Amino acid sequence: MGAPEPLVSRVNHAWSRLSEPERAVAEYLVTSPPRQVVLATADDLGRRTGTNDETVVRTARRLGYTGLPALKASLGGATGAPQVSFRRQVARDLPSATTHVVRDALGRISAFGRGLDVGELAQALRILGAASRVFCYGWGVNELSARYLALKLTRAGKAASASGATGVEFADDLADLSPRHAVVVFAPGRLLPELEVLAARAKQVGAGLVLVTEHLAGEIPADAVLRDPGSPGSLTAEPLCAMLVADLLVLGTLGDGDTYALLTRLREELQ
CATH class of the missing domain: 3.40.50.10490 (Glucose-6-phosphate isomerase like protein; domain 1)
Structure with a gap:
């Protein structure tokens, strides 16, 4: 089994099939520091790209990932495992880390509520x-x-x-x-x-x-x-x-x- 296709290659291959909002998300993903992407929630990425969390998740899937967590896991080689990266942040800045955890939880609960059938x-x-x-x-x-x-x-x-x-x-x-x-x-x-x-x-x-x-x-x-x-x-x-x-x-x-x-x-x- 070969190595997974890098994020930038996926974006290049999928670019012509992406909508304008999806392109905004994809461009942000490949031009931002990997650690910044790993520690952001879908809501964070939506705000930073002028889109929304649903567009962010949809873009990740259009790029061939099962979802945003899988995309972030693919960036682990550049940042270290997300959990390790986050532990390092906790050691440096507990208030900021706490905010990240709470926002992650709120983002999940919000997505759960919107998606409840x-x-x-x-x-x-x-x-x-x-x-x-x-x-x-x-x-x-x-x-x-x-x-x-x-x-x-x-x-x-x-x-x-x-x-x-x-x-x-x-x-x-x-x-x-x-x-x-x-x-x-x-x-x-x-x-x-x-x-x-x-x-x-x-x-x-x-x-x-x-x-x-x-x-x-x-x-x-x-x-x-x-x-x-x-x-x-x-x-x-x-x-x-x-x-x-x-x-x-x-x-x-x-x-x-x-x-x-x-x-x-x-x-x-x-x-």
Whole structure:
């Protein structure tokens, strides 16, 4: 496999196909210091180029990247890894670094709100509402989102479990699925074989599947897809918006509140 095509080459090859706003973004990307690009959010880049964050993300994809984080990762050779570059900035200027992190988070949340498909959310809630049990799945750091959703659903009175298993250990989770289940998968951008097997198993047993993702819509069959935008500046935790999705799903499936009342009473007794 050859070396990845440099950013400037991608811009040259794509230039004739870019719109004027996209050209403004592309020109800024290749003429600015790499570190300045890496530490900027999509909103930052939009303001600096007289466009907007959506144009910035679209330009990155027109240049052949999966999104802005992938473009920034390609600049790592010139700047050092984004995380290392940022740690160095933290050591030098904590107030500035704090601002970058907060703006990155706000940018992600803003993009999440704009991209939320209410129709898909309603479909996801119908799937969860019709199920007697919910199986939540995510691997790596995304397992946190799966376990968070399962915990919140259980507290809301809906039976739920979570897993981050892979390989042969995942077989037990797959075997347990039934038509009474709804499946919620947190998979932002990497298609593991386990996900394909899980989707096939859910379809086989008649369990509805909700996919929370940034890049995998259309890659696997899902009954509802909820968008999970990545970190524009690669500075905030990957599960940030996935946790918001979990909160929305829980709020939409709240029952009569008896479980919350029980938890409140038990917490009072434990004090």
